[in-house]
Amino acid sequence: KLKPFPEHFLWGASTSAYQVEGAVNEDGKGKSIIDMYEHPADVADFAVASDHYHRYKEDIRLFAELGMKAYRFSVAWTRILPQGTGEVNEKGLTFYRNVIAECRKYGIEPVVTMYHFDLPYALEEKGGWLNRATIDAFVEYAEILFENFGSNVHYWLTINEQNTMILHPGAIGLPKGGKLPEKKDMYQQNHHMMLAQARVMKLFHKMIPEGKIGPALNLTAMYPATCAPEDAIAAHNWEVLRCWNFADVPTKGWYHPLAWSYMEDRGIAPEVLEGDREILKDAAPDFLAMNYYSTATIAASKGDASDVAARAGDQQIMLGEQGVYRPAENPYVGKTEYGWVVDPVGFRYTLRKAYERYHLPILITENGIGAPDVLEADGSIHDDYRINFIKEHLQQMRLAITDGVEMLGYCPWAAIDVVSTHQGYRKRYGFIYVDREEFDLKELKRYPKDSYYWYQQVIRENGSS
Ligand code: BGP
Secondary structure (H helix, E strand, C coil): CCCCCCCCCEEEEECCHHHHCCCCCCCCCCCEHHHHCECCCCCCCCCCCCCHHHHHHHHHHHHHHHCCCEEEEECCHHHHCCCCCCCCCHHHHHHHHHHHHHHHHCCCEEEEEEECCCCEHHHHHCCHHHCCHHHHHHHHHHHHHHHHHCCCCCEEEEEECHHHHHHCCCECEECCCCCCCCHHHHHHHHHHHHHHHHHHHHHHHHHCCCCEEEEEEECCCEEECCCCHHHHHHHHHHHHHHHHHHHHHHHHCCCCHHHHHHHHHCCCCCCCCCCHHHHHHHCCCCCEEEECCCCEEEECCCCCHHHCEECCCCCCCEECECCCEEEECCCCCEECCCCCEECHHHHHHHHHHHHHHHCCCEEEEECCCCECCCCCCCCCCCCHHHHHHHHHHHHHHHHHHHHCCCEEEECCECCCCCCECCCECCCECCCEEECCCCCCCCCCCEEECHHHHHHHHHHHCCCCC
16 A cells, blocks of 8 residues: 655755856856856856846746745855855845745745855865865855854755766866866865765754755666676676765765775775764764666676766766676666666665665655757647656655655756756756747746646645545
8 A cells, every 4th residue: 555745745846056047147156167167069058047046036936836845956155155265245145045035935945955066166276175175165155054044944955966076077067178087086075075064964963953954966776787696796886886885974974885995995095084084973964865867777897998888868978997887778767868767666766775774864856857848839838758757756756655765855856947967958857948048048938837737736636646
């Protein structure tokens, strides 16, 4: 017998600051790495995005009409601290104070991501996450956020997809010249982010004892390509390195033992200073936020160049590592137009695995399908593929709840169309269409899609139909 969705389930949807706001040079905002990095020339830049900065009232009213109980958005660090540290920009605080007030006006719970890919460029110039000073800067920024918004925001997310930032740095753009960090540096950056996150969680619990905070990771279960034992080992390798190593540190206080051996063995383990272990050990999230899009299927490494493949239909992101694992095709799952695996059952499987490991309530902070939606002459958008995608994922989430997984809410990507990281407005995710093309801004008018009205009904019935 299926269990119902919990009574105060946070039905919502998500965005991130740089992908939705625009207004990149307004009201004292400083430059972030997103503003300074190279992005594909044939897709929209982030200068205007969906112009949410100027239209947040209209947008949040539409979110309220949709029935959203939660709105997950991020704060642009550079609106608050244009140089990443030091001088505070009052206008940035005012903007987010207004956004939060607007949510509260409609009874929408704001779920705030503190850092969604957009590191202040001033910090990057001083070494970014390789520099331990960035840890202090993040704590300074966090304290300002908690002081100003802590009494009005109960749910906080520290860092969005740290595992994507570390393992696939190209996913958020590349520094001019396109140089990716060395592996040793990647894991050192990761260590510093972990320390920053741990300190911030501790500070939060001291400042806002009644609030809840957690990391937001992209989690994906891995299937072995066959029942060959070697494939099972390879799938486990990649699941540990891509997912559990990142979730273990904030929840268990130290790296996954297999991942630590992997790093040590290759001479890429981070340098750990005195006191680091205590900092990591002390942190305790209240929940786990999870972004889920797809699963991966993994085979044993062949130990040759064919181990390393490129992700189809996307920017070249390396998958596979000689001697560790290689990607394989899965004949049992579908794919989106952009080559992303669609696997609703894998959602249930990933939820079970995450809950089994951490015993923390789970908040879904992203899930969704990117597609080139079409605006019809009468203003409608028939996105039945999005309805089907979400419907199937909700069915599997309900099964996961029935299995015993504790779920806090569901905030799919995205509340409204935003700039996709590599396909701009050619690939849309929102419940609300934003009328613009890559380089033709039109009037940026908003149109609810078919999925908007469908999701409205889902929320009204607390997912019971
Ligand atoms: C996640 C990011 C989001 C969003 C989403 C869709 O990894 O947290 O910011 O971009 O993926 O990805 P894309 O825009 O590349 O299709």
